[in-house]
Amino acid sequence: MPPILPPKDGYLFLDRTKFAASFAADVYLESSSFMADSQVPWGVDALAGTVSEPAWKPKPSYYLVATEDKMIPPPAQRAMAGRAKAQMMEVPGSHAVYVSKPAEVAEIIEKAAGSSH
Numbered sequence: 001m002p003p004i005l006p007p008k009d010g011y012l013f014l015d016r017t018k019f020a021a022s023f024a025a026d027v028y029l030e031s032s033s034f035m036a037d038s039q040v041p042w043g044v045d046a047l048a049g050t051v052s053e054p055a056w057k058p059k060p061s062y063y064l065v066a067t068e069d070k071m072i073p074p075p076a077q078r079a080m081a082g083r084a085k086a087q088m089m090e091v092p093g094s095h096a097v098y099v100s101k102p103a104e105v106a107e108i109i110e111k112a113a114g115s116s117h
Contacts, residue, residue: 002071011041022070024096031099054084061086062112064097064105071095087111 003018014023019036027035063081067074067090074090081088089111091097091104098105 007044010044012044013039013041023094024099025068025070025094026092026100027094027096032096035096035099056084056086060112060115062108062115063088064108065090066093066095066097068092069095069097 003015003022005013005015014036016036016039019039020027020029020032024032024035061081061084063077063084063086065074065077065081065088066072069077072095078088089104089108091101093101093104
């Protein structure tokens, strides 16, 4: 389970003491500590949000599965990517894969940007 603390004034944070292990396990400790300290709270109301017309239905989609993610389990990521019929790429990485594997993240962004669909 992700270490989400109980809501405070309608906002959620991750437990700072468990942040590195759950969110950024493959990021240098100094960086993951900074990330934990600089978290931006996210509203509980965001969990109940609805999308009327998902962009992935009419447009091509791409998904980078972080295979060591402890926030969103990789099987759930694969299911979401499959539902969107996304071109999928897998990388061993945490939820903070954009920090730990920037070249791989850039690669899938470049593929998406070059898509002619």
